[in-house]
Amino acid sequence: MAIRAATDVGGTFTDLVFYSVDEKTGACGAIHSAKVDTTPPNFETGVMRCLAKGGAAPADLGFFAHGATVVINAITERKGARVALITTQGFRDVLEIARGNRPDLFNFNFRKPAPLVERQLRVELRERCNYKGEIEIPVELDALPAILDRFRAEGVESVAICFLHAYLNPANEARTAAEVRRLWPEVSTVASHELSREWREYERASTTVLSAYVHPIAKRYIEALEQRLVEGGMRPPPYMMLSNGGIATVATAKANPVAMVESGPASGIFAAAHLGTLVGSTNLIVLDIGGTTAKCALIERGEVRITTEYFVERTRRTPGYPIQTPVSEIVEIGNGGGSIAWVDAGGKLHVGPQSAGALPGPVAYGRGGTEPTTTDANLLLGRIDPKSFAGGEIEPAWDALTRAFETLGKKLGVAAIEAARGVVRIANANMTNALRLVSTNKGYDPRDFALLAFGGGGPMHAVSLAEELKVPRVIVPVNSAVFSAWGMLLTDLRRDYLRTRLLPLALTSAAGIQGLFAEMQSEAVENFVRDGMAVTSERVQWEYLVDMRYQGQEHTVKVPLPLEPAADIGAAMERFHAAHEKRYTYRLPNAIQIVNFHLVARIAVPKPELPKKIPRGTGLAAAVMGTRRVDFDAHGVHDATVYDGVALDPGVSFEGPAIVQEPSVTLVVTPGQRVTVDDYGNYHVHLRQRPEAET
Amino acid sequence: MSTTDPYTIEIIRSSLEAIGDEMFSALQRTSMSPIIYETLDFSVGVTDASGDLITQGNGTTVFLAMIDSLVRDILAKFGSKGEIHPGDVFMSNDPYEGGGTHLSDFGLVSPVFHQNELVAFVVNKAHWVDVGGKNPGSFSTNATEIFQEGIQVPSVKIIARGAVNEQILEIIAANIRLPKDSMGDFWAGVAANRVGERRIVELFAKYGRDAVLEAKEQLLSYGETMIQKDLAALPKGVFTAEDWIDDDGITSAPLRVQVKVTITDDEFVADFTGSAPQAQGPINNSRTGLVSAVRMIFKALTNPHIPANAGCFRMVKVVCPDSTVFTAKRPAPVSTYWETQMYAVDLIWKALAPHVPQRLTAGHQLSVCAVILAGTHADTKEFALLVCPLVGGWGAGINQDVESGQFSAADGETYNIPVEITEARYGVLVEQYAFHNEAGGAGEYRGGRGVVMDYRVRTDDFVLTGSFGRFKYPPWSMNGGQTGSPNMLQVLRTDGTTETYGKIAGLPLRKGDVVRMITAHGGGVGDPKKRPIERIREDLHNGFITPAQVQSDYGLSL
Numbered sequence A: 001m002a003i004r005a006a007t008d009v010g011g012t013f014t015d016l017v018f019y020s021v022d023e024k025t026g027a028c029g030a031i032h033s034a035k036v037d038t039t040p041p042n043f044e045t046g047v048m049r050c051l052a053k054g055g056a057a058p059a060d061l062g063f064f065a066h067g068a069t070v071v072i073n074a075i076t077e078r079k080g081a082r083v084a085l086i087t088t089q090g091f092r093d094v095l096e097i098a099r100g101n102r103p104d105l106f107n108f109n110f111r112k113p114a115p116l117v118e119r120q121l122r123v124e125l126r127e128r129c130n131y132k133g134e135i136e137i138p139v140e141l142d143a144l145p146a147i148l149d150r151f152r153a154e155g156v157e158s159v160a161i162c163f164l165h166a167y168l169n170p171a172n173e174a175r176t177a178a179e180v181r182r183l184w185p186e187v188s189t190v191a192s193h194e195l196s197r198e199w200r201e202y203e204r205a206s207t208t209v210l211s212a213y214v215h216p217i218a219k220r221y222i223e224a225l226e227q228r229l230v231e232g233g234m235r236p237p238p239y240m241m242l243s244n245g246g247i248a249t250v251a252t253a254k255a256n257p258v259a260m261v262e263s264g265p266a267s268g269i270f271a272a273a274h275l276g277t278l279v280g281s282t283n284l285i286v287l288d289i290g291g292t293t294a295k296c297a298l299i300e301r302g303e304v305r306i307t308t309e310y311f312v313e314r315t316r317r318t319p320g321y322p323i324q325t326p327v328s329e330i331v332e333i334g335n336g337g338g339s340i341a342w343v344d345a346g347g348k349l350h351v352g353p354q355s356a357g358a359l360p361g362p363v364a365y366g367r368g369g370t371e372p373t374t375t376d377a378n379l380l381l382g383r384i385d386p387k388s389f390a391g392g393e394i395e396p397a398w399d400a401l402t403r404a405f406e407t408l409g410k411k412l413g414v415a416a417i418e419a420a421r422g423v424v425r426i427a428n429a430n431m432t433n434a435l436r437l438v439s440t441n442k443g444y445d446p447r448d449f450a451l452l453a454f455g456g457g458g459p460m461h462a463v464s465l466a467e468e469l470k471v472p473r474v475i476v477p478v479n480s481a482v483f484s485a486w487g488m489l490l491t492d493l494r495r496d497y498l499r500t501r502l503l504p505l506a507l508t509s510a511a512g513i514q515g516l517f518a519e520m521q522s523e524a525v526e527n528f529v530r531d532g533m534a535v536t537s538e539r540v541q542w543e544y545l546v547d548m549r550y551q552g553q554e555h556t557v558k559v560p561l562p563l564e565p566a567a568d569i570g571a572a573m574e575r576f577h578a579a580h581e582k583r584y585t586y587r588l589p590n591a592i593q594i595v596n597f598h599l600v601a602r603i604a605v606p607k608p609e610l611p612k613k614i615p616r617g618t619g620l621a622a623a624v625m626g627t628r629r630v631d632f633d634a635h636g637v638h639d640a641t642v643y644d645g646v647a648l649d650p651g652v653s654f655e656g657p658a659i660v661q662e663p664s665v666t667l668v669v670t671p672g673q674r675v676t677v678d679d680y681g682n683y684h685v686h687l688r689q690r691p692e693a694e695t
Numbered sequence B: 001m002s003t004t005d006p007y008t009i010e011i012i013r014s015s016l017e018a019i020g021d022e023m024f025s026a027l028q029r030t031s032m033s034p035i036i037y038e039t040l041d042f043s044v045g046v047t048d049a050s051g052d053l054i055t056q057g058n059g060t061t062v063f064l065a066m067i068d069s070l071v072r073d074i075l076a077k078f079g080s081k082g083e084i085h086p087g088d089v090f091m092s093n094d095p096y097e098g099g100g101t102h103l104s105d106f107g108l109v110s111p112v113f114h115q116n117e118l119v120a121f122v123v124n125k126a127h128w129v130d131v132g133g134k135n136p137g138s139f140s141t142n143a144t145e146i147f148q149e150g151i152q153v154p155s156v157k158i159i160a161r162g163a164v165n166e167q168i169l170e171i172i173a174a175n176i177r178l179p180k181d182s183m184g185d186f187w188a189g190v191a192a193n194r195v196g197e198r199r200i201v202e203l204f205a206k207y208g209r210d211a212v213l214e215a216k217e218q219l220l221s222y223g224e225t226m227i228q229k230d231l232a233a234l235p236k237g238v239f240t241a242e243d244w245i246d247d248d249g250i251t252s253a254p255l256r257v258q259v260k261v262t263i264t265d266d267e268f269v270a271d272f273t274g275s276a277p278q279a280q281g282p283i284n285n286s287r288t289g290l291v292s293a294v295r296m297i298f299k300a301l302t303n304p305h306i307p308a309n310a311g312c313f314r315m316v317k318v319v320c321p322d323s324t325v326f327t328a329k330r331p332a333p334v335s336t337y338w339e340t341q342m343y344a345v346d347l348i349w350k351a352l353a354p355h356v357p358q359r360l361t362a363g364h365q366l367s368v369c370a371v372i373l374a375g376t377h378a379d380t381k382e383f384a385l386l387v388c389p390l391v392g393g394w395g396a397g398i399n400q401d402v403e404s405g406q407f408s409a410a411d412g413e414t415y416n417i418p419v420e421i422t423e424a425r426y427g428v429l430v431e432q433y434a435f436h437n438e439a440g441g442a443g444e445y446r447g448g449r450g451v452v453m454d455y456r457v458r459t460d461d462f463v464l465t466g467s468f469g470r471f472k473y474p475p476w477s478m479n480g481g482q483t484g485s486p487n488m489l490q491v492l493r494t495d496g497t498t499e500t501y502g503k504i505a506g507l508p509l510r511k512g513d514v515v516r517m518i519t520a521h522g523g524g525v526g527d528p529k530k531r532p533i534e535r536i537r538e539d540l541h542n543g544f545i546t547p548a549q550v551q552s553d554y555g556l557s558l
Helices: A043-054 A070-076 A144-153 A171-183 A201-231 A250-255 A263-278 A374-380 A386-392 A398-412 A416-438 A458-469 A480-488 A507-530 A569-584 B006-030 B066-077 B095-099 B166-174 B179-207 B209-233 B287-302 B337-352 B419-426 B533-541 B547-554
Strands: A002-009 A013-021 A032-037 A061-068 A083-088 A122-125 A135-137 A158-162 A188-191 A239-241 A247-249 A284-289 A294-300 A310-312 A321-323 A331-333 A339-343 A349-355 A450-454 A473-476 A493-504 A541-550 A557-560 A592-603 A624-631 A637-644 A653-655 A658-662 A665-669 A674-677 A683-686 B042-048 B053-058 B089-092 B105-114 B117-127 B156-160 B237-245 B255-263 B268-271 B316-319 B370-376 B383-388 B429-435 B451-456 B463-467 B488-492 B498-501 B503-508 B514-518
Touching: A002 A043, A002 A480, A013 A043, A013 A480, A032 A043, A032 A480, A043 A201, A061 A201, A061 A263, A061 A480, A070 A201, A070 A310, A083 A201, A144 A171, A158 A171, A158 A201, A171 A188, A188 A201, A201 A250, A201 A321, A239 A250, A239 A263, A247 A250, A247 A493, A263 A284, A263 A294, A263 A450, A263 A480, A284 A416, A284 A458, A294 A416, A331 A416, A339 A374, A339 A398, A339 A416, A349 A416, A349 B006, A374 A398, A374 A416, A398 A416, A416 A458, A416 A624, A416 B006, A450 A458, A450 A480, A458 A473, A458 A665, A458 A683, A493 A507, A507 A541, A507 A569, A507 A592, A541 A569, A557 A569, A569 B006, A624 A658, A665 A683, B006 B042, B006 B053, B006 B117, B006 B179, B006 B209, B042 B066, B042 B179, B053 B066, B053 B209, B066 B089, B066 B095, B066 B105, B066 B117, B066 B287, B089 B095, B095 B105, B095 B287, B105 B179, B117 B179, B117 B209, B156 B166, B166 B179, B179 B209, B209 B287, B237 B337, B255 B337, B287 B316, B287 B337, B370 B514, B383 B419, B419 B429, B463 B488, B498 B503, B533 B547
Parallel strands: A002 A061, A061 A239, A083 A122, A083 A158, A158 A188, A284 A450, A450 A473, A637 A658, B268 B316
Antiparallel strands: A002 A013, A013 A032, A239 A247, A284 A294, A294 A331, A310 A321, A339 A349, A473 A683, A493 A592, A541 A557, A541 A592, A624 A637, A653 A674, A658 A665, A674 A683, B042 B053, B042 B117, B089 B105, B089 B156, B105 B117, B237 B255, B255 B268, B370 B383, B370 B463, B429 B451, B451 B514, B463 B503, B488 B498, B488 B514
8 A cells, every 4th residue: 555645834734635545456545634733943843743643654655745835934034045146247236126116106105125135245247148049248257256255255055146138048147057056066056047937137036036045945944854754764755846736856846946935825726626627617716715814716627827927925015026936826815714803094894914813813712812803703693603613622702702893893883793794794895806806807707617615714705705706606625624735636747837939929930939849848858857757758748828919018818829730820819819808808900929938747646536425325304413593694694504514415405594514614505505515525505696686 | 685784885885996906907918008018107097977086096196186187078078068978988188188197198088877877987098108299209308389299189089889980090090100009008998998887887787876876975085084084193384395497498497396385184285386487398287287296295195005086185275376387288398297297296295204204205316217219129120119217216214214226206006127128129238227326315314226227229210318307406305414316317429428418309329329327316314424334334335335425425434
């Protein structure tokens, strides 16, 4: 028996999901999971504990995938390495000038994020490549030894290199990186072309600097984890989860650690895509509601969108730091179960983005919290079972809860219960807006999608949100609580390659398009081979995408470009016009230009079959735990039937008002909506669209 | 259920506000002009049927009065005659009436109907890269009448009940230098309005007329309530400032401008009486531009963060006689209006900075420092038209150093054009983009650093236009700090000579000439002698100041 396991290190918990495979028959066993506290700063300790707790011995591991927040934490806590930057002569200040923008428009006392490399550690070399990719001045490396001496004296731990137009021709950058590595092998060295082959020098420099910033920490962490696993007897190499929803070898992850920056959310979204395909819903709006945030994404025809326009710490007030690395397209808002409700000076009710966190937590925890949260409102309205509140470990602090909503109600001039309704309604409105950003705002009609909701709060709000958005169906996965870790067992080895190259989309470009993709393919195969995989081009699944625009525009639209057997320019043109029209309501007779070539290289990994739920045959009535008064806000107060989710057999069907209770999930079903349970135990809520007047 | 409970109203309010964001993103992502999609020199908004501003999405700060006044213009011209119908789109670039800026900014206004009742307008106004006139890029520093500044489109119906008036579009296309790009921008603007229109129609259908209108009223009074509280926190009294504008681009005489701000419990009055008369050159600003300027600084002073609507500005009053440099009349040239508009902002800023230190710093570069380079791309041989603003230094704060290399307060969510894109798209060579260390801005708290950027042209037919205000009068300081350094534009000829300008229009360049753009350091705050030695040492180490400046400005030798 070999065990296939995935661990996900989150901010609070470290999760493990695993199953065993019979090596002879290939049959998969049941899926198990375990959860322990995360153990900063030595995260590997928690991982090993979790394996031990779950009973998955490292020696039995046949496959191990791992996701960690170590990269994003190092950045947000500013605990990265001391970085120096080498640039083209005349451009060392690009990193500090950034893009010069001020998102907080009317703030005339604005602060932009401080550069992660101070000016005296940003040095220039004489070199130049022009915009056509021709080297005009070969890099002059004579000055390098003295520069490195100064870096040593300044305690530099990591060197980033970013030259103009290196995305087109990296020769000067590569020579410089090689020379730094020769002269100073111990220092972490990262060159921009190793991370990004897209244009925009500030974004590329920022990516390179951030990668250099986390490089030593990520390397130390991955090596420590590897060592502990090997000491435990694990034989195959581990894989690391990346932000593009794929896994990669440790060598790849160590060379470009910043590619792991959003690995956690990515695996949940890819898990959603996989589950959707399994149950026949390939068009999904995905919602993950956690303690402090809600994350939304859109999946069309089973495909998750990947973007390289990603920022750390970007808000409406600050530009944040860009990272040009493939990341699944997510909208995240500060609205989770722990988000605090408050009233501003103008008498307006807000929910979030401040969160009560784990301490003091919601008021009902009785740990001293006085500001009501969304979870508190759900409890007061009867949506959460008081007996199983916080896993049944806590008796809700009713007095404090009532007081908190009375106080809030006073500020709004309403009764406590009315204030609680308001909190849920505002939280739902915030989430609806976020869901619109990924759907209607991009030209998608929610009626063509199902809403797949997971995370602690997902199933609690999903049906109301679906009613609001007119989504016809809600899906709540059976393993909602460990969905992200489960997703890692479903991912393939995946690398995304992007290159900026301006080419007209025309028949005359067909050979050039074919040639560039072929070049990128051989690079991809080379990288797989260097990572120790004996692959040929035939074993890799390729996907060819291009970012295009009407000549003269700046922003692009991504569409697939059929390449086999030959580049189908006509088909790509029509796809672009259609995509542009869908997104922006019009098309133009203008010429089309390709800006980026995007190649996806994927090597399939065997995946577990989701086990089917075994029927008990005891009937629906046996699953009824009782009834509870539940406030469904606009739909009124009803006696809702409470079902024990574990006892619900596949194929059963019932209607709301109802609550489905599982150990870590509460599904709230508004009156009149019908629920079915599929073969795997997932819940499907089929929405009856109400006439406008009723909602 | 009742449709008028406070939360439903609240949700409609936030949906109304979200419409501005959505229209904004639609226009940005489809535009053909870098001045729109990078500089975000455009604005979108929604007004009610009477023209009161409900929500506005901005890329820059200068448009705060432009959306509502444009709608009032359309109402006056077409509404009174019953000529506003579903499917109509109106177009205008008139600077004097509703517009308030210059001919380069084209406004598009679409009425929104619910059950045959006019309920709202959706509007956008965006800078087209060229609208004709005597100079490529259309704005100049030496026009003497508006006829030299491009085609004038004074509020016309460009789409009537869904049918496009192709003839007007043809006339416009024939009068501008990059018709293909600008027609793309026209359709991007129409599409942005459609997005807003669709959302409003959905809101009315979902919640009903009465609930939406009630939510709108509450939105406006919310804006008013919030701002009133912030107004109460401002110091009361009379505050004055005066300053000098370099010149009007025609003569070299400086223009004196002044303000008297009176703040009471319920009013904020800005009186510009006594400022210089309307000028001969294109630095003139119109009255709508002046109202925008006052709203902008008022917003910064009171509450920079809540979304702007008509309610936020009910306590603002602007006083100024007609025909001043702030309130010019037809046919005065206005194509670089923002230089003067920003003086209106800066006067109030200067009058109040010492009293509201948490909101305002010392003087910054102020000028947008806009350049136009037009000529033949060395490789593609196509006509290249580069229009871009520059970042500069912001003024020091009371108790703090500030930012270097940021866009002027006139800009906002404005992005510099990446060097790699500039070189590819325009065929010029960018030779440096860096902080400079000209003299200026020293203080106990140091002004932010300005930048220097060099473009080398690679063909013989490029012409240069640039407007760099605060060339003669650098950014002001506070409490004994040093004034900032000036903005300036230089041309380094291949024969070794250097020419220096504050304003220049249509200057011919030859292959190999370098255009050097230098933006101001912001003003300093406090006596430089009081600056802690470790901060001076740090500045020296980082090359923000020179050893000579350590001696001359701070009286030390390190």
